[in-house]
Amino acid sequence: MLTRRLFTRLMASLAVVPGTAAHAAGSLLQPANPGPLAFLKRAFDLAETGSSRGEGTPYGAVIVKNNKIVGEGWNRSALKTDPTAHGEVEAIQDACRRLGTRDLSGCVIYTSGGRPCPMCETACHWAELDEVVYGTDAAKPIRHGRPRYPSC
Amino acid sequence: MTLTPTDAAAFMAKAEEMRRRAVSAGDQSYGAVIVKDGEIVGLGPSRVVTKGDPTAHAEMEAIRDAASRLKTQDLSGCTMVSTSKPCPMCETAAYWARLGRLIHGAGLTDSGRPEYRRC
Numbered sequence: 001m002l003t004r005r006l007f008t009r010l011m012a013s014l015a016v017v018p019g020t021a022a023h024a025a026g027s028l029l030q031p032a033n034p035g036p037l038a039f040l041k042r043a044f045d046l047a048e049t050g051s052s053r054g055e056g057t058p059y060g061a062v063i064v065k066n067n068k069i070v071g072e073g074w075n076r077s078a079l080k081t082d083p084t085a086h087g088e089v090e091a092i093q094d095a096c097r098r099l100g101t102r103d104l105s106g107c108v109i110y111t112s113g114g115r116p117c118p119m120c121e122t123a124c125h126w127a128e129l130d131e132v133v134y135g136t137d138a139a140k141p142i143r144h145g146r147p148r149y150p151s152c
Numbered sequence: 153m154t155l156t157p158t159d160a161a162a163f164m165a166k167a168e169e170m171r172r173r174a175v176s177a178g179d180q181s182y183g184a185v186i187v188k189d190g191e192i193v194g195l196g197p198s199r200v201v202t203k204g205d206p207t208a209h210a211e212m213e214a215i216r217d218a219a220s221r222l223k224t225q226d227l228s229g230c231t232m233v234s235t236s237k238p239c240p241m242c243e244t245a246a247y248w249a250r251l252g253r254l255i256h257g258a259g260l261t262d263s264g265r266p267e268y269r270r271c
Contacts, residue, residue, distance in 0.1 A: 082216050083225040083249040089207050102206040118269060119244035126206040126241065150240040152271040 028098075034067045036133060036141045039110040042069065044138040047087065047112045050074030061091035061111040063104065063129070070107065071095025087111060088120035092127045104129050110141070118150050125149045155187070155231060155253075160260045163187050163233040166195075170210060171235045174198040182210040184234035186218040186227065186251070193230065194218025210234060211242035215249050227251050237261070244268060 031038035039062055046060030056075030063071035073090025077083055088111050096102045105128040109116075114136055116124065124132055124147035132144040155163075163185055170183025174197035186194030196214025200206060211234050219225050228250040232238075237256045238246065246254060246266035254263045 077225055081219050081223055081225055083219055083227075084207070084212050084215060084245045092207060093205050096204055096206065100204070102200065102204050104206075117244055117248075118240050119242075119248065122239060122241035122244070123207045126239075128206075150269050150271045152269050 028069045028072055030069055034064075036110070037139065039064050039069065039108075040112070040133065040135050040141045041138050042072070043087075043110045043112040046072055046074040050076065050087075053079075055079035056085065059087040059111070059113050061087040061109055063091050063095040063107050063109050065095075065099075065104075065107045071098055084119065086117065086120050088116050089123050092123055092129075096127070102127065106130060108133060110134075112138070115142075115144060116147075121147050122149055155255070157260065159190065160233065160255055163192070163231075164235075164255070164258070164260060166192060167210075167233045167235050170195055170197040170214075174210065177202050180209075182235055184210040184214040184232060184238075186214050186230050186232050188218075188222075188227075188230045193221055196234075207241065209239065209242050211238045212245055215245050215251075219249065225249065231255060237263075238266075240269065 042062050043060045047058040051058035056077040060074040062069045071091050071094040073087050073094050075087045077085040107129050108131040109129050110133045115134055132147050133141045135141045166185045167183045171181055175181050179201045180198040182198040184196040185192050194214040194217040196210040198210040199208040199213055218227055230251050231253040232251050233255045243266045247268045251266055254266055
């Protein structure tokens with residue numbers, strides 16, 4: 001059974017080649033009036049969609065480059081049985097796949113809820129994101145600046 | 153859940169094997185394993201380069217693997233053994249996974265239970 005599981009994982013990893021069109025699942029919905037409010041609103045919509053499907057807790061995130069959404073994610077920890085599948089991590093992985101790079105400099109992450117947890121904020125740091133914007137109120141984006149790497 | 157120094161060294165050897173696996177695949181030089189009741193339940197070579205995923209550190213991969221194999225996000229009672237000190241992303245992931253204990257490095261440093269730290 002273990003071998004079968006490993007085989008499945010291997011096949012999945014082979015089928016998923018970063019940067020290929022096959023990998024980037026579906027096109028991304030772009031807001032009619034792009035801007036911080038619209039991007040944060042989209043993060044909230046993704047949070048709602050994911051949690052209403054029972055895929056995880058209600059958190060969503062989008063990654064924006066040049067005023068365009070280049071990656072999206074929502075908490076899928078229940079769906080994937082993966083405690084690391086927070087909305088921000090999922091959005092980073094999605095943007096990296098779509099852009100074919102793990103260097104997201106020049107990008108901003110918009111995430112629903114409070115300040116990202118240290119796992120997610122450090123993931124933003126490793127992905128070299130320029131800026132984190134969050135909000136517990138979709139109408140009030142909070143600019144957090146560059147992701148901080150906890151130094152303790 | 154006690155791990156004797158001999159056991160810890162044996163699991164570190166496995167983590168080292170994961171590190172070598174990562175390097176031979178052209179990836180970053182890190183490895184980790186997750187142990188429960190004296191058995192390895194999760195393997196993590198770093199896959200940052202091979203998956204093009206900045207979050208695919210060895211510890212994150214080991215946690216994902218263990219959660220997937222054990223079919224639960226709750227890894228309480230498990231110990232993570234990693235070749236280097238986990239970064240804040242990985243330590244917080246270990247906190248969310250409720251890992252009981254972290255051991256890292258050739259010196260088998262025991263840093264205990266992972267913490268949620270903002271600084």
